[in-house]
Amino acid sequence: MPEKLYIGMAGFGTVGRGVYTVLKRNAEIIERRSGHALEIKTIVCRDIKKAHDFANEANIVNDLNAIIDDPEISIAVEVMGGIKPAKSFILNAIRNGKDVVTANKALLATHGDEIFREAQKHNRRVYFEASVAGGIPIIKALREGLAANQIFEITGILNGTCNYILSSMHQSPVSFEDALKEAQKLGYAEADPTFDIEGLDTGHKLTILSALAFGTPYQFDSSRVCGITSVSSTDVKYAQKFGFVIKLLAIARKNKDNISFSVSPTLVPENTFLAHVNAAMNAVEIKSDALGTSFYYGAGAGGEPTASAVLADLVDLARGNQVSMPLSEANSVALMPIDAVNDKNYIRLHAPLINEKAGLVEQIFKQFDIRIDKEMSEENNLVFITHECSENRFSSALDRIRRSFGETIAIHVMKIKK
Amino acid sequence: MPEKLYIGMAGFGTVGRGVYTVLKRNAEIIERRSGHALEIKTIVCRDIKKAHDFANEANIVNDLNAIIDDPEISIAVEVMGGIKPAKSFILNAIRNGKDVVTANKALLATHGDEIFREAQKHNRRVYFEASVAGGIPIIKALREGLAANQIFEITGILNGTCNYILSSMHQSPVSFEDALKEAQKLGYAEADPTFDIEGLDTGHKLTILSALAFGTPYQFDSSRVCGITSVSSTDVKYAQKFGFVIKLLAIARKNKDNISFSVSPTLVPENTFLAHVNAAMNAVEIKSDALGTSFYYGAGAGGEPTASAVLADLVDLARGNQVSMPLSEANSVALMPIDAVNDKNYIRLHAPLINEKAGLVEQIFKQFDIRIDKEMSEENNLVFITHECSENRFSSALDRIRRSFGETIAIHVMKIKK
Numbered sequence: 110m111p112e113k114l115y116i117g118m119a120g121f122g123t124v125g126r127g128v129y130t131v132l133k134r135n136a137e138i139i140e141r142r143s144g145h146a147l148e149i150k151t152i153v154c155r156d157i158k159k160a161h162d163f164a165n166e167a168n169i170v171n172d173l174n175a176i177i178d179d180p181e182i183s184i185a186v187e188v189m190g191g192i193k194p195a196k197s198f199i200l201n202a203i204r205n206g207k208d209v210v211t212a213n214k215a216l217l218a219t220h221g222d223e224i225f226r227e228a229q230k231h232n233r234r235v236y237f238e239a240s241v242a243g244g245i246p247i248i249k250a251l252r253e254g255l256a257a258n259q260i261f262e263i264t265g266i267l268n269g270t271c272n273y274i275l276s277s278m279h280q281s282p283v284s285f286e287d288a289l290k291e292a293q294k295l296g297y298a299e300a301d302p303t304f305d306i307e308g309l310d311t312g313h314k315l316t317i318l319s320a321l322a323f324g325t326p327y328q329f330d331s332s333r334v335c336g337i338t339s340v341s342s343t344d345v346k347y348a349q350k351f352g353f354v355i356k357l358l359a360i361a362r363k364n365k366d367n368i369s370f371s372v373s374p375t376l377v378p379e380n381t382f383l384a385h386v387n388a389a390m391n392a393v394e395i396k397s398d399a400l401g402t403s404f405y406y407g408a409g410a411g412g413e414p415t416a417s418a419v420l421a422d423l424v425d426l427a428r429g430n431q432v433s434m435p436l437s438e439a440n441s442v443a444l445m446p447i448d449a450v451n452d453k454n455y456i457r458l459h460a461p462l463i464n465e466k467a468g469l470v471e472q473i474f475k476q477f478d479i480r481i482d483k484e485m486s487e488e489n490n491l492v493f494i495t496h497e498c499s500e501n502r503f504s505s506a507l508d509r510i511r512r513s514f515g516e517t518i519a520i521h522v523m524k525i526k527k
Numbered sequence: 528m529p530e531k532l533y534i535g536m537a538g539f540g541t542v543g544r545g546v547y548t549v550l551k552r553n554a555e556i557i558e559r560r561s562g563h564a565l566e567i568k569t570i571v572c573r574d575i576k577k578a579h580d581f582a583n584e585a586n587i588v589n590d591l592n593a594i595i596d597d598p599e600i601s602i603a604v605e606v607m608g609g610i611k612p613a614k615s616f617i618l619n620a621i622r623n624g625k626d627v628v629t630a631n632k633a634l635l636a637t638h639g640d641e642i643f644r645e646a647q648k649h650n651r652r653v654y655f656e657a658s659v660a661g662g663i664p665i666i667k668a669l670r671e672g673l674a675a676n677q678i679f680e681i682t683g684i685l686n687g688t689c690n691y692i693l694s695s696m697h698q699s700p701v702s703f704e705d706a707l708k709e710a711q712k713l714g715y716a717e718a719d720p721t722f723d724i725e726g727l728d729t730g731h732k733l734t735i736l737s738a739l740a741f742g743t744p745y746q747f748d749s750s751r752v753c754g755i756t757s758v759s760s761t762d763v764k765y766a767q768k769f770g771f772v773i774k775l776l777a778i779a780r781k782n783k784d785n786i787s788f789s790v791s792p793t794l795v796p797e798n799t800f801l802a803h804v805n806a807a808m809n810a811v812e813i814k815s816d817a818l819g820t821s822f823y824y825g826a827g828a829g830g831e832p833t834a835s836a837v838l839a840d841l842v843d844l845a846r847g848n849q850v851s852m853p854l855s856e857a858n859s860v861a862l863m864p865i866d867a868v869n870d871k872n873y874i875r876l877h878a879p880l881i882n883e884k885a886g887l888v889e890q891i892f893k894q895f896d897i898r899i900d901k902e903m904s905e906e907n908n909l910v911f912i913t914h915e916c917s918e919n920r921f922s923s924a925l926d927r928i929r930r931s932f933g934e935t936i937a938i939h940v941m942k943i944k945k
Contacts, residue, residue, distance in 0.1 A: 131817045135675055142674045144851065238672075244818040246672025254656075254664025256560045257553055257838030382800060382824065399549045399835040400662035400825055406800065407821035417817040420675030430848045433562065 113146045114427055117176030117207075119198055120189035121154035121164075124212055124239070127412030128186065128419050129164050139420060143427035150182055151175050177201045184426055186419060187211040188239075196220055203233045210422040212239035212415060218313035221320060221327030225434040235434065236422035241314040242267055242391040244414035245407040246421060251321050251395065252432060258397035260322040262362045264526070267314040269389030269410040270305035271337050271357040273297040275345075275374075276387045279354060282342045297389055308336035308357060308372045315359035315372060318393070322361065323368045324438030335373040344457060344521055347492045348376050351483055353455075354384040358526060376455050376525040382406070383526065451497040453482070453525035458491040458510065460518040467491055470510060477506040494525065531564045532845055535594030535625075537616055538607035539572035539582075542630055542657070545830030546604065546837050547582050557838060561845035568600055569593050595619045602844055604837060605629040606657075614638055621651045628840040630657035630833060636731035639738060639745030643852040653852065654840035659732040660685055660809040662832030663825040664839060669739050669813065670850060676815035678740040680780045682944070685732040687807030687828040688723035689755050689775040691715040693763075693792075694805045697772060700760045715807055726754035726775060726790045733777035733790060736811070740779065741786045742856030753791040762875060762939055765910045766794050769901055771873075772802040776944060794873050794943040800824070801944065869915040871900070871943035876909040876928065878936040885909055888928060895924040912943065 118125055129149060132139065140146045152169045153176060154160050160169045168175075173194060176185055185202035187209060189195050195216050199209050200223075209228070211217070217224065217240055228235045238248045242265065251260070266272050270292060277288040289306065292298035304310050312334040319325045337357050348355050353376035362369045377384045382404050386392040391409025396402050408414035425432075458470065464486045474481055474495070479502060483494040495503070507520060536543055547567060550557060558564050570587045571594055572578050578587045586593075591612060594603050603620035605627060607613050613634050617627050622645070629635070635642065635658055646653045656666045660683065669678070684690050688710060695706040707724065710716035722728050730752040737743045755775050766773050771794035780787045795802045800822050804810040809827025814820050826832035843850075876888065882904045892899055892913070897920060901912040913921070925938060 127817075131675055135677060135816070138677060139675050142670070142851070144849075245821060246668050249667060249672050250664050252560070253843060254667050254839050255835065256842040257549055257557050257835055259553060259556060380803070382803060385798070385800060385803065397835075398553070399545075399831040399838075401832060403663060403823075403825035405821075405823055408819045413817040414819060417673065417675055417815075420817075421672050424674040425671060428849050431562075431846050433560070 113148055114184060115148055115150040115182045116184045116186055116423065117151045117153070117179060117182040118149055118186040118188065119153045119173055119176060119195070120187065121152050121160045121169075122188070123412040124188040124415045124419065125152070125154070126163055127416030128188065129167070131413055131416045131420060139424060143424040145427040147423055147427060151179065173198050177205050182207060184208045184210060184423060186423070187213055188419065189213070190215065192216055192219070196224070199224055199235070200227055203227050203231050203235070206231070206233065208233050208426050209235045210419055210426065211235065211237050212419060213237075214240040214310070214313040214317060218316035218327055218329040221317065222437055225436050229434045229436065234426060234432070236426060237317070238422050239415045239418035241317050242393055242405075243407065243409040243411065244417040245391060245393065245405050245409065246418070247318070247393050247405050248321065249421070250403075250405060251318065252435070255395065255397055255400060255403070258399045260363065260395060260397045262360065262396040263315075263318050263322055263393065264383065265311075265315065265318065265359040265393040266356055266383060266386045266391055267359050267393075267409065268305050268311045268357060269391060270298045270302060271308070271311065272386065272391070273389045274306070275337060275340065275355055275357065278340070278342060278345045279349065282346065284342055285338060285340055306336050306338055308334040311357060311359045311372045315361055315370065319361040319368060319370060320437050321435050323363060325368050326437040333370050333372065337374050340374050341521070343490065344523070347457060347485065347490070348455065350485065351455075351494055352379050353377060353525065354379050355523070356383060356386070358383070374523055376523055378526065381526070451499055452527070453497050454495045454503055455523045455525055456493045456495070456507075457521040458514075458518055459489060459521065460514060461489055463489055463491045463518070469513065473506055473509050473513065476509070477502045479503060479506055531566055532602060533566055533568040533600045534602045534604055534841065535569045535571070535597060535600040536567055536604040536606065537571045537591055537594060537613070538605065539570050539578045539587075540606070541830040542606040542833045542837065543570070543572070544581055545834030546606065547585070549831055549834045549838060557842060561842040563845040565841055565845060569597065591616045595623050600625060602626045602628060602841060604841070605631055606837065607631070608633065610634055610637070614642070617642055617653070618645055621645050621649050621653070624649070624651070626651050626844050627653045628837055628844065629653065629655050630837060631655075632658040632728070632731040632735060636734035636745055636747040639735065640855055643854050647852045647854065652844060652850070654844060655735070656840050657833045657836035659735050660811055660823075661825065661827040661829065662835040663809060663811065663823050663827065664836070665736070665811050665823050666739065667839070668821075668823060669736065670853070673813065673815055673818060673821070676817045678781065678813060678815045680778065680814040681733075681736050681740055681811065682801065683733065683736065683777040683811040684774055684801060684804050684809055685777050685811075685827065686723050686729045686775060687809060688716045688720060689726070689729065690804065690809070691807045692724070693755060693758065693773055693775065696758070696760060696763045697767065700764065702760055703756060703758055724754050724756055726752040729775060729777045729790045733779055733788065737779040737786060737788060738855050739853050741781060743786050743788075744855040751788050751790065755792050758792050759939070761908065762941070765875060765903060765908070766873065768903065769873075769912055770797050771795060771943065772797050773941070774801060774804070776801070792941055794941055796944065799944070869917055870945070871915050872913045872921055873941045873943060874911045874913070874925075875939040876932075876936055877907060877939065878932060879907055881907055881909045881936065887931065891924055891927050891931065895920045895927070897921060897924055
């Protein structure tokens with residue numbers, strides 16, 4: 110008989126319940142694949158009574174030390190979220206000799222180095238497949254499947270709430286506000302959706318992917334992130350007319366001397382895989398030297414999909430797999446906003462009678478040597494798709510337009526995915 | 528300093544050279560991720576002189592025993608292909624205490640059980656990521672990423688040659704024969720393309736995926752496989768008119784009492800990921816209980832993409848990862864052709880003046896309770912898309928049509944992907 114492994118789980122919300130349910134349902138498969146029976150010995154959560162209704166057999170308490178101090182528990186699962194008390198729970202579990210599985214992207218994106226260093230020091234392992242893109246095994250693909258590759262670029266649709274809202278806005282001409290309300294009604298957006306719609310959650314996840322791919326530090330910086338609150342139904346309409354779909358893309362790219370990092374609404378050509386990622390689904394595209402372009406798609410949130418990732422980590426730990434802790438590298442290059450690169454751009458100028466001044470705008474673009482690929486003029490909107498041009502020249506042209514038209518003009522700009 | 532691992536590689540064609548090249552180029556990354564320097568100590572191939580021109584530093588010989596009998600070599604890489612002498616090479620390497628990495632789908636699909644049992648007996652590991660879908664880490668996703676899931680269905684586009692030919696036929700109205708010739712000219716099809724275009728290569732790969740997902744035996748049976756030689760430009764045209772794309776799909780599906788298994792040209796709705804897998808690319812869609820639908824896409828062949836998979840296996844072995852050998856299960860259910868299931872179907876009846884007899888055909892379908900979803904009648908072709916119906920009723924209806932129209936009629940039938 111293989112040894113039984115005892116697990117302590119901190120947190121019993123959607124993900125924790127998913128882990129409990131799937132482990133129970135698929136116990137036999139999991140035991141066969143991991144070589145061990147896995148048992149959730151202790152669950153720590155706030156509402157003990159409610160948890161008991163769901164998991165009547167487990168030992169349910171509200172003290173994290175019940176896991177940390179139990180020598181029989183060899184793996185601590187952290188699915189509480191947030192920084193406090195998740196961080197100290199994980200650090201103390203490591204110090205007490207436990208391996209850790211966490212789904213906590215906010216924590217890793219800000220304190221990943223400290224946690225992985227502590228794990229390395231104590232010869233413990235911290236696994237975190239569930240922290241990015243839910244059940245898609247993207248951490249595994251990046252660290253193991255593509256282990257022999259130099260990574261050039263990672264592009265992700267990493268937040269189900271944003272993708273659900275944007276997908277709705279492409280299906281019918283609703284405003285962002287109405288699409289958000291509908292998403293909240295259906296449970297795809299939280300009562301306070303700030304964290305999702307402002308791009309912070311996406312930024313956390315990209316910070317983790319970028320650390321794995323490029324060794325950049327676990328130092329999430331919200332200034333590099335733009336969410337979807339400014340995407341209007343008008344922009345969606347024009348994007349579609351030009352053959353694009355607007356997605357909140359997270360992009361980390363290796364340049365000569367730095368890693369560029371951006372989270373922002375981006376026009377994606379409609380004949381690509383990324384454009385077909387609809388509703389609350391997630392996806393990641395990786396460009397690397399040996400493999401070329403690869404693409405991974407699946408459910409990025411929800412109890413059971415996320416549980417699938419947590420349990421995959423538990424199986425890996427049970428098998429005794431060794432993956433070195435993904436510390437950011439001493440010589441890691443700085444994260445930079447995407448600016449030195451050449452992109453195609455979408456620009457919509459909105460002002461009364463702007464249509465009569467198309468010639469003036471075209472002249473300005475010409476002055477800055479920016480070639481126009483497509484143009485559309487209607488209803489006080491003047492819309493352009495440019496050819497690739499440097500960010501500097503493009504900003505200068507926008508400045509000139511602003512100065513030429515004064516305060517009456519509204520300028521809406523988005524990048525176009527290469 | 529971590530211990531250096533010595534590798535012996537049998538075979539130095541496209542894949543072998545890819546492994547050599549990528550290992551050399553990315554040595555530092557690979558050492559960091561695996562914890563060991565990996566060195567190809569010995570290469571065994573037929574044309575030693577030609578190999579020396581490519582890899583001037585390596586020890587190149589034409590005797591497989593140079594690997595098998597070398598106690599310093601701990602990992603044998605088999606990238607020769609074919610059954611003889613690959614099988615005995617792998618078995619002898621295992622018996623001499625070596626772990627094995629192989630890209631050989633034909634061998635595993637027919638002798639996988641024998642090889643994995645031998646590995647288990649000698650406490651060795653046989654890794655084979657490169658055997659299915661080239662560089663896409665699909666074996667890893669299925670065995671590890673989805674380790675906690677019950678798999679319901681696997682659908683794959685697993686042969687680059689077939690997909691290249693079919694993609695060409697959808698881009699312009701060329702015949703299968705002309706598309707094949709063009710593919711041969713461009714290096715996407717071999718001089719003797721039988722193995723690819725008859726679906727055998729796809730069948731081998733599906734046999735491996737099915738064994739991993741469902742525990743079915745490694746006993747490839749060519750009778751369950753249909754290739755693409757009968758796909759005509761006329762069928763491509765009608766498929767497109769109805770909103771579909773024809774792909775050679777490999778499908779393994781868990782039913783109540785058995786596993787259905789099929790490789791055949793299939794109509795895929797054009798708004799799906801699978802329909803967008805073009806040129807020589809591969810993809811796999813997996814349906815499972817916890818994660819739901821996930822999708823994986825990338826290069827399925829070629830030197831460096833396949834090398835990416837071989838090297839990922841080497842990194843896993845170097846890390847000391849343990850995955851139990853995927854023996855087929857004692858109680859494994861039999862593979863069955865897909866027949867008990869309900870599918871939508873495409874039927875094209877071709878005969879002089881068939882268009883005038885649409886009423887008769889509709890009547891036959893009605894007799895067998897088969898509802899028609901779409902219908903098109905032109906140029907001696909009468910084309911139907913049915914609603915879902917049982918395979919039995921559908922075959923009976925086809926028999927009746929055959930009897931009613933006699934030998935003058937040609938009947939072309941394909942399944943439609945759910």
